[in-house]
Amino acid sequence: MTLIWGAQYILAVILIWSKMYKTCVAQEDRNTTEYDYLLQNASFDWSDIPELCSKAANRQFREWFLPTFYAIICFLGFTGNLLVILTFFYFKRLKTMTDVYLLNLSFADLLFVFTLPFWGFNSNSKWGLGLPVCKIMHTVYKVTFYSSMFLLSCISVDRYFAISKAISAHKHRSQAVFYSKISSALVWVLALIFSIPEMTYTTINNNTCTPYTSNNDKLRVSLQTGQIILGFLVPLVIMSFCYSSIISTLSQTRGFERNKAIKVILAVVAVFLGCQMPYNIVLFWTTIVAAKGGTTVCSDDNSQMYAIDITQCVAFFRCCLNPIVYAFLGVKFRHDVLKLLKEVGCLSQDKFFKYTVTKRKTSLAYDTETTTTSFSP
Numbered sequence: 001m002t003l004i005w006g007a008q009y010i011l012a013v014i015l016i017w018s019k020m021y022k023t024c025v026a027q028e029d030r031n032t033t034e035y036d037y038l039l040q041n042a043s044f045d046w047s048d049i050p051e052l053c054s055k056a057a058n059r060q061f062r063e064w065f066l067p068t069f070y071a072i073i074c075f076l077g078f079t080g081n082l083l084v085i086l087t088f089f090y091f092k093r094l095k096t097m098t099d100v101y102l103l104n105l106s107f108a109d110l111l112f113v114f115t116l117p118f119w120g121f122n123s124n125s126k127w128g129l130g131l132p133v134c135k136i137m138h139t140v141y142k143v144t145f146y147s148s149m150f151l152l153s154c155i156s157v158d159r160y161f162a163i164s165k166a167i168s169a170h171k172h173r174s175q176a177v178f179y180s181k182i183s184s185a186l187v188w189v190l191a192l193i194f195s196i197p198e199m200t201y202t203t204i205n206n207n208t209c210t211p212y213t214s215n216n217d218k219l220r221v222s223l224q225t226g227q228i229i230l231g232f233l234v235p236l237v238i239m240s241f242c243y244s245s246i247i248s249t250l251s252q253t254r255g256f257e258r259n260k261a262i263k264v265i266l267a268v269v270a271v272f273l274g275c276q277m278p279y280n281i282v283l284f285w286t287t288i289v290a291a292k293g294g295t296t297v298c299s300d301d302n303s304q305m306y307a308i309d310i311t312q313c314v315a316f317f318r319c320c321l322n323p324i325v326y327a328f329l330g331v332k333f334r335h336d337v338l339k340l341l342k343e344v345g346c347l348s349q350d351k352f353f354k355y356t357v358t359k360r361k362t363s364l365a366y367d368t369e370t371t372t373t374s375f376s377p
Contacts, residue, residue, distance in 0.1 A: 053298035069313040070120040077113040080323035081106040097158040097180035109319035112144035126207035134209035142198040146191035153238040160242035224287040232280045275318040279311040
């Protein structure tokens with residue numbers, strides 16, 4: 001009897017589980033059929049889901065472009081500016097305001113050149129040098145950038161008074177060097193003050209040393225706007241006024257030296273605009289985009305990165321050209337450089353006379369401080 005009741009109990013359990021299984025399978029089939037129906041007949045809008053922007057091509061471009069240009073700029077900038085500094089100290093040429101400004105300009109450019117290896121490391125590798133080195137790199141760049149721009153403005157103002165206001169400038173000639181040292185110190189102080197935001201907000205973001213976090217558009221707009229105004233527009237206005245007045249004054253004179261002086265001025269303006277304007281145009285473009293909340297188009301984002309990398313390298317190249325257009329174009333300075341090379345054994349006596357005697361006939365106007373060609377020392 002017990003076996004019969006046990007068999008009936010087991011059979012009842014089996015029937016109940018069988019019925020429950022059929023019910024679950026039927027429900028699952030119904031859910032699957034409904035899901036397939038939704039997939040087949042319903043359209044899903046994928047436009048609201050953001051698509052990751054590929055930076056592979058930009059990274060490959062950076063791997064060869066930035067190190068190549070940084071190496072060229074580092075070599076030429078170090079050689080040219082160091083030669084200017086050695087010439088100034090060896091011959092004790094700090095006799096005019098422009099001499100003092102040129103010496104400070106070479107120090108600024110040389111100091112910036114020392115940061116280029118860190119820029120190259122930051123562009124191709126994960127930043128592993130810590131936050132203090134990151135802040136120092138960006139701060140030194142900003143200090144040397146602002147000081148260079150302000151010193152170029154000071155040189156143009158000095159040349160304006162030396163040529164366009166020669167009489168009044170001659171009255172203060174004895175105090176000119178003192179004034180230039182004070183103004184140079186003021187330039188460095190202002191450059192340091194304007195670089196405070198760089199010291200404050202520079203950080204390490206995604207293993208990269210950056211002057212601000214990538215999602216802080218308001219800060220980016222403020223920093224870039226300040227750089228455009230203080231580092232480009234203000235020097236451009238000062239240099240445009242001074243050099244246009246100088247050219248106007250030179251146009252009233254005659255002679256071959258006048259044409260040479262105008263060519264020097266045009267070379268100075270061309271170097272400034274050629275190096276700084278492309279980068280500032282791109283900087284203005286990216287500032288406008290950031291002010292509008294950024295871009296969601298991958299191609300536009302990559303185009304900005306290409307434009308910034310290329311134009312920034314061109315702007316960095318200015319530190320290599322400053323010794324040429326501001327120092328080596330001057331006959332007296334070029335003569336001192338050749339003399340220095342001769343004395344250290346890099347130039348023979350015959351070549352020294354070959355390069356100096358042939359130019360001596362046309363160097364008279366360069367030797368005076370207030371003549372038409374006194375643009376270069």
